[in-house]
Amino acid sequence: MLSPQIDTHGEMLNFLAQTRGHFIGGQWVSGGDVQPINVVNPATGLTIATIESGGAVEIDLAVNAARESFDSGVWSKMAPVERARILFSLADLIEEHAEQIAHLEALDIGVSRAMMHEIGVKLAADQLRYYAGWITKIGGQTINNSRPHASGREFLTYTVKEPIGVVGQIIPWNFPFGMSIGKIAPALAAGCSLVLKPAEEAPLSVSYLAGLIAKTDLPDGVFNLVNGVGRKAGAALARHMDVDKISFTGSTAVGKDILSAAGGNLKKVTLELGGKSPVVILPDADLSEAIPAAARAIFFLNGQNCMAGSRLLVHADIHDAVVKGLVDIAKAMSIGSDLDNAYDIGPLISKRQMTRVLAYIDTGLGEGAELATGGKRVSGLAGYFVQPTIFTNCTPNMRIVREEIFGPVLTVQKFETEDLDEIAGMANDTVFGLSASVWTGNLSKGHLLAGKIKSGQVGINVHAAIDPATPFGGYKQSGWGREFGREGLEPYLETKAVTAYL
Ligand code: NAP
Ligand code: MG
Numbered sequence: 001m002l003s004p005q006i007d008t009h010g011e012m013l014n015f016l017a018q019t020r021g022h023f024i025g026g027q028w029v030s031g032g033d034v035q036p037i038n039v040v041n042p043a044t045g046l047t048i049a050t051i052e053s054g055g056a057v058e059i060d061l062a063v064n065a066a067r068e069s070f071d072s073g074v075w076s077k078m079a080p081v082e083r084a085r086i087l088f089s090l091a092d093l094i095e096e097h098a099e100q101i102a103h104l105e106a107l108d109i110g111v112s113r114a115m116m117h118e119i120g121v122k123l124a125a126d127q128l129r130y131y132a133g134w135i136t137k138i139g140g141q142t143i144n145n146s147r148p149h150a151s152g153r154e155f156l157t158y159t160v161k162e163p164i165g166v167v168g169q170i171i172p173w174n175f176p177f178g179m180s181i182g183k184i185a186p187a188l189a190a191g192c193s194l195v196l197k198p199a200e201e202a203p204l205s206v207s208y209l210a211g212l213i214a215k216t217d218l219p220d221g222v223f224n225l226v227n228g229v230g231r232k233a234g235a236a237l238a239r240h241m242d243v244d245k246i247s248f249t250g251s252t253a254v255g256k257d258i259l260s261a262a263g264g265n266l267k268k269v270t271l272e273l274g275g276k277s278p279v280v281i282l283p284d285a286d287l288s289e290a291i292p293a294a295a296r297a298i299f300f301l302n303g304q305n306c307m308a309g310s311r312l313l314v315h316a317d318i319h320d321a322v323v324k325g326l327v328d329i330a331k332a333m334s335i336g337s338d339l340d341n342a343y344d345i346g347p348l349i350s351k352r353q354m355t356r357v358l359a360y361i362d363t364g365l366g367e368g369a370e371l372a373t374g375g376k377r378v379s380g381l382a383g384y385f386v387q388p389t390i391f392t393n394c395t396p397n398m399r400i401v402r403e404e405i406f407g408p409v410l411t412v413q414k415f416e417t418e419d420l421d422e423i424a425g426m427a428n429d430t431v432f433g434l435s436a437s438v439w440t441g442n443l444s445k446g447h448l449l450a451g452k453i454k455s456g457q458v459g460i461n462v463h464a465a466i467d468p469a470t471p472f473g474g475y476k477q478s479g480w481g482r483e484f485g486r487e488g489l490e491p492y493l494e495t496k497a498v499t500a501y502l
Pocket of ligand 1: 170171172173174197198199200201228229230231233234235236238249250251252254255257258272273274275305306404406434474478479
């Protein structure tokens, strides 16, 4: 929890007063559009800071700095135990500055400092330590021939793992601090140099991170940060011919743009994209657990969460009880946002996002879904608040059932069958496949259904359990590749096979 002795207000006011530029080659560099980007606190709609809006020129500078540091071997060839020491030291620095980071992140996305402290900062520090631990364990294999060689001679093969090179990383605005650590930790562990572009809506904590990195022994040019908007800075990074790999987290639509931009030099691509994750409640589920969990699954961070359980599939026998329980929870939710108090529902990230979510609610009404609760902007609050909203009588072809809304909007579909293949068919009736959960009192059924669901993550009586050691990523249009765990390290490594006659 937050330590009440530490008052971060003065320090943060100072931080917010300066227009942030870009962190390139170990220095703050100014550049980009004349007009800076306004950083808005979505709880109030007020501008709290400005950042510079970089473009192709700043991306080029940053990629060059990353290239120089990579090719010099100053990081990629540093002794693994030394590289690990530096990442561990960054994790310690992050924990020492947890209050400051939580403060900035809370202002930037409209949540309480305590929430950010626990899920934003603590998890990030642990994730960094997790990958720091891998550095001294990266290595290849020795391989026996599988068949006699034509020459009649035997040969020996061994594989070597090498860092892939210069990496571009683009992140969205939900949990930007944790998201940035989730990307840079495996890249640095592998020995890569990188250029990170945060989202324009929430760039502050990542700039603060650059300041912390500058205090470590990480060589200059290994970590570079370019602030700016996606269609300029982001696009320039994705198409840059000297970037060896791009790792992107964001919407499926932009993910497709990244993919075509990456085609120029066939850079390797990892994509963590959107979702429309099903929460499936079978008739034998313990409803005292399943109902509050289903509410958390959709309403956590106001549904602005890629794993949000936005599609509830519930058996007819328990449908009314589940809907009543969810509506009671939604109606009792506290709505608001300030630094020191936790609310159940906070603001959406921007006016644009609020308008988009309200338009989806109108679409749902027009499609004939029944509004069980919510459906409106919260009156009396200046920020971008939308009521927790539940639609019942939803059918598979409705747009609100098919498209990612990224807001506090749950669709409920009722089913009569107990056939697991049919139930999985409903859960899988989506172009996405990021997360899912199954609620049942019968663990065998839970495992059988988990086996049939096409999704990178399936929870049995739990929704969206995240851990640094557990691979995370999407089937279908929810992405390419995995982050977290050993699998999250692999995309930053090339495998070289070395063969010699014996
Ligand atoms: P977004 O609009 O796709 O933006 C994500 C990032 O891409 C931002 O930094 C954005 O820049 C940048 N960008 C936009 N257009 C670009 C382009 N043409 N080329 C290169 N970069 C570009 O997503 P968002 O609205 O910020 O975030 C919400 C989405 O992220 C949801 O779909 C959600 O499901 C997904 N998400 C996925 C995961 C996961 O792990 N699978 C996690 C969290 C969120 P600017 O915003 O600065 O312009
Ligand atoms: Mg965006």
